[in-house]
Amino acid sequence: MTLPKDDWMHVTKRRMEDHICMTMGGRVAESLVFGDVSTGASQDLKQSTSSARKMVEEYGMSDTLGPVFYGGDTEVFIAKDWGHSKNHSDEVAARIDAEIQRILEEQYNRAKDILERNREGLDRVAALLLKYERVTGEQFESVYRGADADEVMARSEKPAVAEETPEEPDAQAETGSQPETEPQPDTDTE
Numbered sequence: 001m002t003l004p005k006d007d008w009m010h011v012t013k014r015r016m017e018d019h020i021c022m023t024m025g026g027r028v029a030e031s032l033v034f035g036d037v038s039t040g041a042s043q044d045l046k047q048s049t050s051s052a053r054k055m056v057e058e059y060g061m062s063d064t065l066g067p068v069f070y071g072g073d074t075e076v077f078i079a080k081d082w083g084h085s086k087n088h089s090d091e092v093a094a095r096i097d098a099e100i101q102r103i104l105e106e107q108y109n110r111a112k113d114i115l116e117r118n119r120e121g122l123d124r125v126a127a128l129l130l131k132y133e134r135v136t137g138e139q140f141e142s143v144y145r146g147a148d149a150d151e152v153m154a155r156s157e158k159p160a161v162a163e164e165t166p167e168e169p170d171a172q173a174e175t176g177s178q179p180e181t182e183p184q185p186d187t188d189t190e
Contacts, residue, residue, distance in 0.1 A: 013061045016051055020107040021114075023048045028111045032119070033126050052103040053096075062099045070096060124149065 027041035060067035071087040088096075115122050121144040128135060128149040135143075135153075142152045 013055065013059075016055055016059075016061070017103070017107055020048045020051050020103065021111045023051075024104075024108045024111040025115065028108060028115050029122055029126070032112070032115055032122065048104060048107070049100065052100045055103065056096050056099045064099050064102075065092075065095060121145070128153075 055061040057070040
């Protein structure tokens with residue numbers, strides 16, 4: 001039995017690490033291309049941190065802390081506000097934080113290594129996105145693999161099938177009539 005491709009209910013540790021690495025790619029690319037980082041990757045960082053935290057606290061995917069469910073933070077209603085209650089000591093909380101940091105740094109460095117080895121593709125795609133802003137996955141892939149960005153985008157702008165235009169569009173517009181078509185022969189055979 002195989003799992004659906006997008007099944008996130010049963011995910012391996014490796015797939016979660018791959019997802020964190022991929023999510024870190026935008027921030028890494030920003031750093032490599034511009035030599036600085038911006039707030040643009042804040043959602044990526046939030047998502048990566050959440051995934052790493054779940055790996056450690058909920059899924060027991062930490063070699064350092066072992067296969068233990070730490071329960072994550074639980075919300076407790078205190079008077080007029082919600083507070084957070086931890087199911088472990090401050091010492092364990094510090095170890096959890098260190099493990100989350102290790103996972104994030106490891107995947108950041110992995111993404112950085114991948115993008116440095118593929119810097120030419122990164123630069124082509126960065127130029128494509130700066131010029132065109134919106135591209136399809138197919139266009140992205142073509143340019144990443146070395147195709148000329150302007151040629152790829154020009155091919156995409158051409159209609160797939162050219163529509164026939166009536167010979168006298170102005171006459172039709174004035175009279176409101178439709179162009180006459182010859183009756184088609186009946187092709188049904190009995």
